[in-house]
Amino acid sequence: MKRENMIIRHIFFWFVLMLVAIGNGLLREATYGKRVTELAAHQISTLTGILFTGLAVWVFSRIWPLKSLTHVWMVGLSWLLLTLIFEFSFGHYVAGHSWARLLQDYNLLAGRVWVVFLLWVAIMPYIFYKTGRTQA
Numbered sequence: 001m002k003r004e005n006m007i008i009r010h011i012f013f014w015f016v017l018m019l020v021a022i023g024n025g026l027l028r029e030a031t032y033g034k035r036v037t038e039l040a041a042h043q044i045s046t047l048t049g050i051l052f053t054g055l056a057v058w059v060f061s062r063i064w065p066l067k068s069l070t071h072v073w074m075v076g077l078s079w080l081l082l083t084l085i086f087e088f089s090f091g092h093y094v095a096g097h098s099w100a101r102l103l104q105d106y107n108l109l110a111g112r113v114w115v116v117f118l119l120w121v122a123i124m125p126y127i128f129y130k131t132g133r134t135q136a
Contacts, residue, residue, distance in 0.1 A: 006064060010075040010125070013060055014082045017053050017121070024049045039111050046113045050120050061128035072125045080122040 024045060033041040066072050091097045105114035 006066065007071050007074055009064055010060075010066065010071075011078045011082075013057075014079050016056060016060070017079065017083075018086065020052050020056050021049055024052050042105070043111065043113055046117045049117050053121070054124065057124045058128055061125070061132055065132050066125060066129050069126075069129070072129045076122045076125040079124070080118060083118060083121050 027048070028041055028045040032044055036044070066075060088099075088102055091102045092099060104110070105112045108115060
């Protein structure tokens with residue numbers, strides 16, 4: 001398969017990650033989100049989001065591994081950009097949240113750990129590229 005097609009396949013895989021993230025949010029709202037504080041639910045959801053998306057990318061990277069560090073970073077940065085665009089456009093224009101409300105999740109000093117998830121989204125391709133190469 002051409003490398004360009006491989007990169008495109010990985011970038012489109014972001015839509016699978018979006019579905020995983022939506023499922024993670026639904027899980028939060030249906031279960032522990034009702035029993036813990038909003039901050040605790042946010043933190044737990046960030047952790048489970050990291051785990052669930054990590055599992056999805058691990059499986060995907062075993063089926064269609066990326067072939068170079070350049071491609072790895074192109075995919076990771078594309079996923080980060082798509083996530084930010086989705087978060088702010090959906091959050092503001094569909095969910096009706098203010099820009100200030102959306103930016104709250106970036107306040108690490110207040111215990112908001114969303115930025116950790118965003119970092120994870122960007123580096124996942126690199127992590128699974130490196131671990132996949134050591135096993136090959």
